[in-house]
Amino acid sequence: MEGCRFVGDIFKLALKMLIVPLIVTSVIAGIAGLGGMEGFGRLGGKTIGFYALSSLLAILVGLVLVNLIRPGLEEGKPSKVLQTAFRETQETAGEAEKNRVSQAMGNSDRKASDLRDLFKKMFPENIFAAATDNGQLLGVITFSLLFGIAITKLPGAQSQSLVDFFQASNEVMVIITRWVMATAPVGIFALIVPVIFDTGLELFAKMATYFMTVLASLGFHFFITLPALLFVLGRVNPFKHFGAMKTALLMAFSTSSSSATLPVTLRSVQDNSGVSKRTASFTLPLGATVNMDGTALYECVAVIFVAQVMGISLGFGEQFVVVVSALLTSVGVAGIPSASLVAILLILKSSNIPNAEAAAFAILAVDRPLDMCRTAVNVFGDSCAAVVVARSEGEELPQLALKKNAA
Numbered sequence: 001m002e003g004c005r006f007v008g009d010i011f012k013l014a015l016k017m018l019i020v021p022l023i024v025t026s027v028i029a030g031i032a033g034l035g036g037m038e039g040f041g042r043l044g045g046k047t048i049g050f051y052a053l054s055s056l057l058a059i060l061v062g063l064v065l066v067n068l069i070r071p072g073l074e075e076g077k078p079s080k081v082l083q084t085a086f087r088e089t090q091e092t093a094g095e096a097e098k099n100r101v102s103q104a105m106g107n108s109d110r111k112a113s114d115l116r117d118l119f120k121k122m123f124p125e126n127i128f129a130a131a132t133d134n135g136q137l138l139g140v141i142t143f144s145l146l147f148g149i150a151i152t153k154l155p156g157a158q159s160q161s162l163v164d165f166f167q168a169s170n171e172v173m174v175i176i177t178r179w180v181m182a183t184a185p186v187g188i189f190a191l192i193v194p195v196i197f198d199t200g201l202e203l204f205a206k207m208a209t210y211f212m213t214v215l216a217s218l219g220f221h222f223f224i225t226l227p228a229l230l231f232v233l234g235r236v237n238p239f240k241h242f243g244a245m246k247t248a249l250l251m252a253f254s255t256s257s258s259s260a261t262l263p264v265t266l267r268s269v270q271d272n273s274g275v276s277k278r279t280a281s282f283t284l285p286l287g288a289t290v291n292m293d294g295t296a297l298y299e300c301v302a303v304i305f306v307a308q309v310m311g312i313s314l315g316f317g318e319q320f321v322v323v324v325s326a327l328l329t330s331v332g333v334a335g336i337p338s339a340s341l342v343a344i345l346l347i348l349k350s351s352n353i354p355n356a357e358a359a360a361f362a363i364l365a366v367d368r369p370l371d372m373c374r375t376a377v378n379v380f381g382d383s384c385a386a387v388v389v390a391r392s393e394g395e396e397l398p399q400l401a402l403k404k405n406a407a
Contacts, residue, residue, distance in 0.1 A: 011187025012361060014180045019346055020131045022177060023329065025170040026142050030147025030290045032163045034307050036346040045281045050233075050385045051291040052327075055227050058377075059326050062217040062297040063304065063319060069216075071209035072308025082309045086359040110189040117242050121350070125406040141328045146400045174259075186397030191361045204365065211366045215373060217297050222377050226293075226384050234388040236400035244272030244399065245383050252379040256371045261379050269383050282307055283389050294374030294381070295343070300328040303347050306359040320353065325350055343366070 002260045025035070072079060124130035124139035131140050151162045192338050227238030248268040252261040266284055274366050307314050314322070329343035390397060 003130035004193045007190035008187060008194070008361070009398060010182075011183060011190065011356060014183075014187075014343060016345065016357075018173065018177055018180060020140060021169075022173045023141060023343075023346065025166055027141060027328075028148040028151070029163070029166040029170040031145060032151035032159070033164060036333055037345050040344050043279070043282055043389065044286075045383060045395070046389045047286060048290075049288060050229075050388055051381075054229060054293050054384070055291065055296045055383050056225065056323075057229075057383075058217075058221045058293040058297040058298045059323050061221050061225060062301040063215075063323060065217045065220070066213055066308075067300045067302045068214045069209065070308055071213045072305045072310075074206075078309050078311040079123075079206050079253075082362075084114075085362045086306065086309050086355050145328070169205055178281050188361075188364045188367075192365050207363070207366050210301075210363070211370065212300050213305070214298060217301055218294055218370075218373050218377050221293060226377075226381060230384055230387060234384075234400075235390040235402065236285050236387060236391065236397055237402050240400045241273055241387060243382070244268060245380060248379055248383065249376050253372045254377045256368075256375045257290050258292075258375055258378045258382070261375070265379055265383060269386045272399065273383070273387055274395070274399040275386050276393075276395055278393065279390045279393060280386050283386040284382050287385055291382055291385065292378050294377030296326045297377070298370065299329065300373050302344050302363060303351060303353070304361075306348060306349070306363070309359070310354055312353055314351075316322075322347060322351060356407060 049208055072082065074080075121139055122142040124143075127140065127143050127282060130143075148166075151166075153159075154162070155209045227242075230236055230238045230241060245265075245268050247267040248261055252258060255261060257263075261285060265288075267281055269280045270277055300322055303326070304314065304319070325347045326343075329346055341360060341364065344363075345357065348360055350359075387397065387400065
């Protein structure tokens with residue numbers, strides 16, 4: 001058992017090592033890279049606008065369902081089995097109870113200042129200190145966004161050199177992340193075995209409600225929200241677009257990687273949905289980098305679920321912090337399997353939820369099938385953006401026309 005704990009600790013440390021550099025390089029590279037794209041003013045504005053809207057709607061869907069279903073509670077109380085799994089081994093039950101009571105007593109005082117505290121955290125006085133402070137990581141994201149926007153305002157040569165540097169740095173971080181995630185089966189096994197040893201197989205049964213909550217949220221966004229956006233904003237037939245994207249969706253589901261699926265997504269959107277190469281080549285690579293509907297939704301549900309298990313009642317202001325954090329960190333999540341774990345760790349730490357690390361790694365027990373589903377949602381969201389933007393640019397897309405075939 002000690003051997004498992006050691007291997008698990010190494011895996012945890014490797015993932016934690018990635019958080020700051022991966023988020024910083026991803027956000028800066030994604031934002032700064034927009035400035036050098038031809039025609040960004042109109043086409044880019046529409047694309048970013050759609051991505052922001054769809055991601056926000058996805059997060060809100062997850063937020064509503066996780067608060068309605070409350071998968072972390074049993075008969076209105078935190079699940080003891082899950083709480084044991086989420087509690088770090090060095091923390092006693094008495095200390096955990098003391099922490100929960102302290103959190104509950106301070107909850108009413110925090111609610112009034114939650115939004116003020118949020119904006120204060122967005123602007124740390126020392127960015128380097130903030131990078132090492134769990135409660136200030138939101139400031140690192142804000143700084144990265146501002147830095148990326150500022151790069152686009154520089155003269156051409158200066159701007160391009162910085163864009164190249166951060167894009168190359170981001171590629172390096174993605175490669176390192178792939179290396180770490182390649183060890184995920186061993187690392188997750190080493191993390192889960194001690195948890196099962198302590199709690200028994202009952203853990204998986206208790207995680208079923210959480211699993212179904214995430215699936216229901218992803219399903220609602222996939223089958224209701226995104227088709228509604230296609231119909232209302234794009235004036236196209238959502239069912240025809242589902243058919244056009246079936247190959248890309250199958251690829252996304254099987255690989256759990258939106259980046260690996262990108263070539264298939266490009267071909268499906270252009271050949272089957274009729275989107276022009278100009279629009280598809282702009283919106284889809286950008287979406288694979290900065291648009292992660294399913295991931296943002298999953299991050300939100302996971303964080304609220306952990307808070308419920310730990311007996312932490314999150315008020316409106318605190319849940320707003322989670323929504324903003326999920327929206328911003330989804331920009332910096334690499335399009336490779338299970339990379340969202342890095343963002344979940346960041347949000348849990350920024351939200352001051354106790355035992356964040358133990359909880360984040362415990363939910364890995366059911367992560368893989370959820371990762372496959374949310375990747376399919378991510379890819380479908382990217383394709384919907386391409387269609388909506390194409391229609392706004394005057395493209396007809398006869399393959400997706402609303403007219404009945406019999407007409």
